[in-house]
Amino acid sequence: MRQLNLDQLRTLVSISDLGTFSAAAQALHLAQPTVSLHISELESRLGAPLVVRGSRRVTPTAAGAALVERARRLLRDADEAVDAVRRQAEGRVGRVRLGTSTGVVVDLLPQVLEALEEHHAGIDVEVSILGSNEAMSRLAAGTLDIGLVAMPQPPLRDLVVTHWRSQAMMAFVPQRWKAPKRATPQWLAAQPLIFNDATTHMYRLTMEWFAAAGHSPRARIELNYDAAIRSLVAAGYGAALLPLQQTTDAPLNERMQVLPLSPRLVRRLGIAHRPRATLDGATESVLEILARFGQA
Template structure:
């Protein structure tokens, strides 16, 4: 059996979506006899009836539905392959896959994307919510282009991690609690706590901060969504340790107490990507814009 023809597959999907041969022909800018030929050749190649013709509309058979479902993925993969060639060739157009945590997406990434849109409107950034470890793994596998990750990270071959930003960690305490002006591990360890998810770098950072002072508290709940953690703190459910983001946290000062830690603790972020020789032009442009927001 010969390989599937993607044009014929696209025709079948258009018929499934639009319900008639004529509508599919119009959408695909094909003559209606060409649409009919695509389907007959596809059915002949597969040895299965794919569409059922009615008096006014056409429906796909169970075999056709199975092919349509998988065909959508095949066409998407084909489009991504073509897009990858265009990104490499043109540099200013294309899609860049970026992974980072929810906190970075909410607090830091919007201003970066705004600047990128102004300077390189042809570049589309696809953002995935990922922990730092998963982002590094996907970078190594080639399924991610850029990761905004907590540092330090274990070195991985052909990956580059450069410093980007630093954020002081703060104690977020319910508004009605009596808290010291500077929050120590000894005081915080006795309070109900909300930690980040145990798989995150922020969790390990907090645990090490307590451990260095001889404490090992347990959390009431672990989450991986900073806004939800802040909301639980505001509701009095517990205290948390989160990075300070002045632009976002101004609105939270009225709902929670945001207090410095003693000893101080800092979360550091880096830009992770493949080395320059393996980066396409669109990814390089996004990295350049990210560096514009690097703390000096």
């Protein structure tokens, strides 16, 4: 037996609810001969009469009533399936895998996720704490959808990286130290220092800043977690170069000084993803929200 036709089942349900072929035809925007054809084909396919044509009303037979009951469930499931696909395609539901550093997670991502919840509550964002190199590798491997990464990045085939935000780098210094108004490479190089891990883009950015002034300092300790570095600075263990985080550094810790750098140093962040034509709707929606928090 051939598979049941959903349009024909919808016609049968409409006849059962409305009582006549003409009313069903009008409700379904079909010609009445088409409605009659749907029922006759169903009856032929199932080998049983499905409706009784009365003088004033068409009523389902016992077999027709059993089919109507199940047809309602099938049609509801089909409608829900179509709606689910449409919502996925339109970016209203889905799961997006996003990778970024601890600093971005603490300072910027909560605002992004709050806006996403307001506008696209059906999208779940799975956040992984990743360095920029690993984020780019996972994007290339297809195990990540979006990376918030340090710029510049070496070009990778089939990956797009665009500027998102810039963050001023500052010198975080223990409060008890006697410090200048602006921290220079010369002054900092003479202090005990806490650096990011040598594999990170932040480390390379910091060392290039020192090297441009003719210095190559060694760190007292290297870490890869901004909050831990800030805690060590507050404890007086050393000074660190880190991006200023508007949300967490605004109420300055009484045990730290935050000094501007001279010359100025800026960390640039980018959004990395696969080409737009290959993205699903949920990823597009997350990119749209991220763009609202970007900087020209």
